[in-house]
Amino acid sequence: MTTASGAAAKSKSSRRHFLSAALIGLSPKTDKPIQGGFADTMMPLGHRLRDRVLGVTFQETVRVPLVIVGAGIAGLSAAWHLDKRGFRDFVLLEMDRQAGGNSKWGENEVSAYPWAAHYLPVPSKEVKLVHELMEELGVYHDGHWEERHLCHSPQERLYLHGRWQEGLEPEVAATKADRTQYKRFHDQMREFEQSGEWVIPVDNGKRTRRELDQLSMADWMRRNGYDSPYLHWLVDYSCRDDYGARSHQTSAWAGIHYFAARGQQEDKGPLTWPEGNGWIAGRLIRKLDRYLRTETMVVRIRPNGTKWRVLTPKTTYETDMVIFAAPAFLLPYIMEDPPRLKADYSPWLTANLTLDRWPEENASNVAWDNVIYNSPGLGYVVATHQSLKTRHDRTVWTYYWALADGVAKDNRRLLAEKDWTYWKELILGDLSRAHPDIRQCVSRIDIMRMGHAMVRPSVGFLFSPQREALARQTGSFVLANSDVSGFSIFEEAQYRGVQAAEKSLRRIGR
Numbered sequence: 001m002t003t004a005s006g007a008a009a010k011s012k013s014s015r016r017h018f019l020s021a022a023l024i025g026l027s028p029k030t031d032k033p034i035q036g037g038f039a040d041t042m043m044p045l046g047h048r049l050r051d052r053v054l055g056v057t058f059q060e061t062v063r064v065p066l067v068i069v070g071a072g073i074a075g076l077s078a079a080w081h082l083d084k085r086g087f088r089d090f091v092l093l094e095m096d097r098q099a100g101g102n103s104k105w106g107e108n109e110v111s112a113y114p115w116a117a118h119y120l121p122v123p124s125k126e127v128k129l130v131h132e133l134m135e136e137l138g139v140y141h142d143g144h145w146e147e148r149h150l151c152h153s154p155q156e157r158l159y160l161h162g163r164w165q166e167g168l169e170p171e172v173a174a175t176k177a178d179r180t181q182y183k184r185f186h187d188q189m190r191e192f193e194q195s196g197e198w199v200i201p202v203d204n205g206k207r208t209r210r211e212l213d214q215l216s217m218a219d220w221m222r223r224n225g226y227d228s229p230y231l232h233w234l235v236d237y238s239c240r241d242d243y244g245a246r247s248h249q250t251s252a253w254a255g256i257h258y259f260a261a262r263g264q265q266e267d268k269g270p271l272t273w274p275e276g277n278g279w280i281a282g283r284l285i286r287k288l289d290r291y292l293r294t295e296t297m298v299v300r301i302r303p304n305g306t307k308w309r310v311l312t313p314k315t316t317y318e319t320d321m322v323i324f325a326a327p328a329f330l331l332p333y334i335m336e337d338p339p340r341l342k343a344d345y346s347p348w349l350t351a352n353l354t355l356d357r358w359p360e361e362n363a364s365n366v367a368w369d370n371v372i373y374n375s376p377g378l379g380y381v382v383a384t385h386q387s388l389k390t391r392h393d394r395t396v397w398t399y400y401w402a403l404a405d406g407v408a409k410d411n412r413r414l415l416a417e418k419d420w421t422y423w424k425e426l427i428l429g430d431l432s433r434a435h436p437d438i439r440q441c442v443s444r445i446d447i448m449r450m451g452h453a454m455v456r457p458s459v460g461f462l463f464s465p466q467r468e469a470l471a472r473q474t475g476s477f478v479l480a481n482s483d484v485s486g487f488s489i490f491e492e493a494q495y496r497g498v499q500a501a502e503k504s505l506r507r508i509g510r
């Protein structure tokens, strides 16, 4: 029999055991070593920018007509467009060692893998810029999408009530009433789709239903008589997946956009690669390498008459025109009197898990995208899924988690304060619900913390006069990050970058 004091002593000693095991990277349950750490090397630098403690040594001054700040998809797309239009007198400054921003990727001995963005829905013909780029990269040619870039089957599955089902719409245990609501919801989304309001890029749509930006997606569902818990879960999951926000935090207009804008796309895909959208970023980087200056953080931007001075720790760029493709929340830390975009940003965490063997369940059942019902996380994608090899003993899974519950600021603090072991245990705990033997499979977990990962389309933000004005803004300083669109997807980032490049060419008179 265990006495109360004996239980306390045992619990203390097992806690000690757990901590010492964790410190040397051992899981207490299996003694299988799990290596890893944080992969977000830019976090301390970002905090030094916030705290305004970054020094500038002024070693050289470079005169250049145009500076692009930030080499995520928006900045790379601005550079891509300028280069195509024959304008080659610019630099693209990126603070990270590797360009790509949220479309960054990594690689180990098993596979390449994404750090964030992992797919691009097959674009409809109306999304012209994406078509143009995909044609240039050989993904689309002679009117066809290259099969090897389209997601192979099985594409997605959901773990619900102790078993996996195909697709993400909960089927297991759904009642007739649930199914009736699914159908009504999808019919309503098709009506929205045909209205011409919910399009990509978002600025090209009609704007007749602005009032839908004034209430949350959860409220809109309730007002429209949707009470199926499964449907609510699906919509909430979709808001967390695309916007990093719960459905009660998301504008109904944006929530509808998720279902109604992408419905226009052809019924196949999505386009994906082992390294996710890093495949696209990598190809853009190769094309644009000569303009790119990595490990070059912009710490100040100052007016210089009608021109600008862009300061980095070692070089000052004197320029006529700035395309600011880094997120707008950074502007107050960089400029005296910046254009204001009052936006919320969603904190996220991703993790790449290297598996030395697959979980017990037959590896061939695993889909590309695997989601666990009612999980705080968003599930995982399998990096080796697109490989043509029929059998992989080892694999890499990318685990996604939008920290959407509660207050974003508190979640950011949690991201900064908690150590790797804390997050590793939460991730393994979540995955073990569907894969009880996951701890015996994983040998490494690398974690990326992103405090301000993506702009959040909170209620009232998309149609706020401030956002709309910034989206139309011209002049010698233009914003280009996808946050100007109000939500962050590849197509919006590319559109913003190309728009900013066009505005610059007009201003420079070329």
Ligand SMILES: Cc1cc2nc3c(=O)[nH]c(=O)nc-3n(C[C@H](O)[C@H](O)[C@H](O)COP(=O)(O)OP(=O)(O)OC[C@H]3O[C@@H](n4cnc5c(N)ncnc54)[C@H](O)[C@@H]3O)c2cc1C
Pocket (backbone or CB within 6 Å): 069, 070, 071, 072, 073, 074, 075, 093, 094, 095, 096, 099, 100, 101, 102, 103, 115, 116, 117, 118, 119, 120, 277, 296, 297, 298, 299, 325, 326, 327, 330, 348, 350, 400, 450, 453, 454, 480, 481, 482, 483, 488, 489, 490, 491, 493
């Ligand atoms: C976890 C996650 C998953 C996602 N999945 C998808 C997906 O599957 N499909 C999809 O379409 N979209 C996805 N997205 C959205 C993604 O944000 C966009 O697709 C796109 O990559 C955003 O590009 P961007 O250029 O607008 O911004 P960012 O990627 O944020 O690029 C900004 C760049 O500016 C740089 N920078 C910042 N400050 C400075 C400075 N002071 N000086 C110099 N450089 C600076 C940054 O390092 C970064 O490279 C995802 C986002 C996240 C966070």
